[in-house]
Amino acid sequence: MSDHTLIGPFTQLLPMTDLPLKGALRDEQLVIIENGGILVSEGNIVAVDAFDVLKSKATIIHKIEGEAVCLPGFIDAHTHICFGGSRARDYALRNSGKTYLEIAKAGGGIWDTVTQTRMASLEELAEGVVSRSQIHLMNGVTTLEVKSGYGLSVEEELKMLRAIKKANSKRALDLVSTCLAAHMRPKDWDSDTPYLEEMANTLFPILKSEKLANRIDAFIEESAFSSKEIAPYFQKAKDLGFDITVHADQFTTGGSEVAVQFGAISADHLEASTEKEIQLLAQSDTIAMALPGASLGLGCDFTPARKILDAGGALAIASDHNPGSAPMGDLLTQASILGAFEKLSNAEVIAGITSRAAAALNVSDRGRLAPNTIADFVVFPVDNYQEITYHQGQVKPISVWKKGESIYQMH
Secondary structure: OOOOOOEEEEEOOOOOOOOOOOOOHHHHOOOEEEEEEEEEEEOOEEEEEEEHHHHHHHOOOOOOOOOOOOOOOOEEEEOOOOOOOOOOHHHHHHHHOOOOOHHHHHHHHHHHHHHHHHHHHHHHHHHHHHHHHHHHHHEEEEEEEEEEEOOHHHHHHHHHHHHHHOOOOHHHOOOEEEEEEEOOOOOOOOOOOOOHHHHHHHHHHHHHHOOOOEEEEEEEOOEEEEEHHHHHHHHHHHHOOOOEEEEEEEOOOOHHHHHOOOOOOOEEEEEOOOHHHHHHHOOOOOEEEOHHHHHHOOOOOOHHHHHHOOOOOOOEEEEOOOOOOOOOOOOHHHHHHHHHOOOOOHHHHHHHOHHHHHHOOOOOOOOOOOOOEEOOOOEEEOOOOOOHOOOOOOOOOEEEEOEEEEEEOOO
């Protein structure tokens, strides 16, 4: 019989269970277990209850000393942390008043990162993912989505996705890879075969055979791909059994409509979404993904999170950590700031980076602290969960746990 380890007591434990996936949430809906404990066996949760109630069922007790609030491990469901180089110059130019188009013409923009990523080796890219994911881990993230999209050829996209897979074998947290070959139209494409057709026919089968990604993303925007041309690309992805997600409504609308049409797991960005798109998403099963890091990096409007929730939509929150528009990469800070601007309850913010974020990655075994889920959780040195968003990400975790093991301790 395997050991049952009891971890606690936590001043407050928020399991984030029994919450609806869609719609607004009030803080009164949160379950708060005082002096709570988590009973773990073989990496999975056996029970969550008051510490004293669980004591008799434990063979090992790991005592938590002092004030401590326990939440499910955070899930950052949209990042681009596999890349080469830096775009600090772009950021400075943008803050000096240059437009995106002006920066791109001066050699910046996504293509600059594509060039630098192509120059990097697979090993260099993997090490970059490892080092950046460690920072996310220290901030409480236990599951991290990572996209390709800076390769923009079959060979270079494969290099990125293989690098992500290699990094995943070196990290304690889980990396979920997404193929974003449809990030932008490559400037150097000179084949007679249309770019998206080549990616769908050549790249997709390799992703399946090497198990490099089960998610296909695309950027639907005037500067990238139109709704019309992305349709056969997504259809091919669906036919092969991939999950679909969409960069939608960032600067202009249209992307969220395609996301709903193809049953996408999530529609991400949505800064330009109007009432039409909000209602469309709310009436669908597609999760709206707010990316406040991009709004902070670009100095533009936030995703209309409050309107999406009030319309009955499901809202997840991710960092969009990338070298161009969202270099910060601090999920909790960004989610807390979004909450202040969009008037989100603590329940909505925390669900957005735990239970609802899990749904945006189509994973049901995490994001909540409940029996038969993975024992991923994060512990903060406070006596009340409200302190966590109140300090806007500046209260850091004292420990992060993955599959019932402590993988990070603040020194």
